Amino acid sequence: MFRPLKILIGTKCPPTRCCSAFVSRMRFSNLQYVNRLKEDDEACAAALQNAHIFLFHRLSPLLQRTEHRTLRPTALVCSGTEPQNHRTTEESVLIGCSEENQAQFCLDVGKNILNPGSSLSWWPETLNVPVLQDPSPYEPDLCFLLQGQALLRWNQTSGFCSTTGQPTHRNRAGSQRVCSSSGIIYYPKMSPVVIVLVSDGKRCLLGRQSSFPRGMYSALAGFCDMGETLEETLRREVAEEVGLEVHSVSYSSSQHWPFPHSSFMMAFHASVSPAHTQVSCQLEDARWFSLEEITSALQVKTPPRRGDPPVVWLPPKHAIGNRLITEWADRQRRSSLSDTTEEDV
Ligand SMILES: NC(=O)c1ccc[n+]([C@@H]2O[C@H](COP(=O)([O-])OP(=O)(O)OC[C@H]3O[C@@H](n4cnc5c(N)ncnc54)[C@H](O)[C@@H]3O)[C@@H](O)[C@H]2O)c1
Ligand SMILES: [Mg+2]
Numbered sequence: 001m002f003r004p005l006k007i008l009i010g011t012k013c014p015p016t017r018c019c020s021a022f023v024s025r026m027r028f029s030n031l032q033y034v035n036r037l038k039e040d041d042e043a044c045a046a047a048l049q050n051a052h053i054f055l056f057h058r059l060s061p062l063l064q065r066t067e068h069r070t071l072r073p074t075a076l077v078c079s080g081t082e083p084q085n086h087r088t089t090e091e092s093v094l095i096g097c098s099e100e101n102q103a104q105f106c107l108d109v110g111k112n113i114l115n116p117g118s119s120l121s122w123w124p125e126t127l128n129v130p131v132l133q134d135p136s137p138y139e140p141d142l143c144f145l146l147q148g149q150a151l152l153r154w155n156q157t158s159g160f161c162s163t164t165g166q167p168t169h170r171n172r173a174g175s176q177r178v179c180s181s182s183g184i185i186y187y188p189k190m191s192p193v194v195i196v197l198v199s200d201g202k203r204c205l206l207g208r209q210s211s212f213p214r215g216m217y218s219a220l221a222g223f224c225d226m227g228e229t230l231e232e233t234l235r236r237e238v239a240e241e242v243g244l245e246v247h248s249v250s251y252s253s254s255q256h257w258p259f260p261h262s263s264f265m266m267a268f269h270a271s272v273s274p275a276h277t278q279v280s281c282q283l284e285d286a287r288w289f290s291l292e293e294i295t296s297a298l299q300v301k302t303p304p305r306r307g308d309p310p311v312v313w314l315p316p317k318h319a320i321g322n323r324l325i326t327e328w329a330d331r332q333r334r335s336s337l338s339d340t341t342e343e344d345v
Contacts, residue, residue: 044172047103058110093174106148150258197324207286218321243280246270255320
């Protein structure tokens with residue numbers, strides 16, 4: 001039976017994982033320690049005795065509301081003095097360590113089955129907590145929880161070797177699995193995805209799929225096919241989904257996205273000729289949005305409830321789609337400001 005050691009409520013996101021300065025995250029000693037724990041089962045087991053173990057239930061992080069009404073992940077704090085139960089030692093996965101080299105793990109205390117409806121869910125729905133109603137205090141914790149969720153899911157769904165059909169066994173850190181019969185080593189996989197915000201200079205193009213939550217529009221996205229370059233995927237997806245040909249392309253940023261099974265999202269801006277903007281849509285809908293429409297859609301903090309009047313809303317702040325749209329809107333505002341200033345002169 002699962003026996004919690006000590007519950008810590010309000011544990012902050014490990015600063016080295018997502019909310020500290022670049023230099024701090026890249027500290028060599030810190031990275032070296034995590035790599036050693038991935039390679040050395042004994043060192044990893046020893047680290048687990050004094051670790052923070054962040055809890056999940058059926059792949060959703062267990063969150064607690066603090067006295068300041070912010071949401072915080074829930075962690076077991078292992079003191080090294082109490083014996084750990086079998087599940088803690090066998091199923092915890094290593095996700096990193098603090099600046100003080102205290103190891104951090106994730107553990108799913110729910111049954112090891114996937115919720116069949118969760119594969120296409122967006123993050124806030126999967127969490128099953130009202131994240132969107134109060135997202136700002138929660139956001140710094142996200143990348144760390146996304147990583148934990150992805151690693152837990154990968155371990156839960158990679159129990160057998162795809163070559164021999166025999167069981168695979170994980171290392172202590174949960175960072176690799178080995179086929180018990182052939183010795184083939186499996187590492188967590190990510191599928192490369194291009195996400196692109198297309199603009200005609202004055203407007204940007206957003207689409208929605210039927211699987212999206214009601215009223216939500218986002219930048220166009222698509223998985224890379226085998227052998228394709230990112231540029232080829234981008235041009236193909238835009239042509240396939242909206243029937244437009246892009247001209248210039250610029251890179252924005254990237255993000256790990258755990259849905260449905262860990263994608264590596266690479267985000268771009270692209271432009272089409274203002275003379276050729278007629279959309280031929282293969283999605284549920286795709287349309288051009290003005291800066292004013294985007295500005296008001298960015299203000300919508302909660303998705304519309306059933307029965308509410310229809311409203312367009314955009315991916316939440318932690319999604320890279322939101323970042324692309326915000327970058328585009330900022331750029332449009334700056335360029336209209338400089339146009340106005342030039343006219344004044
Ligand atoms: N973080 C964000 O802001 C954001 C925004 C939009 C989309 N996304 C993610 O981008 C991903 C791709 O977007 P899409 O669904 O429009 O892609 P898509 O347009 O390529 O269409 C999905 C289809 O591609 C096929 N496919 C090819 N390779 C696949 C693979 N490796 N895994 C799964 N399906 C594959 C399947 O038939 C699938 O139904 C989705 O996982 C979505 O969650 C993230
Ligand atoms: Mg797509």
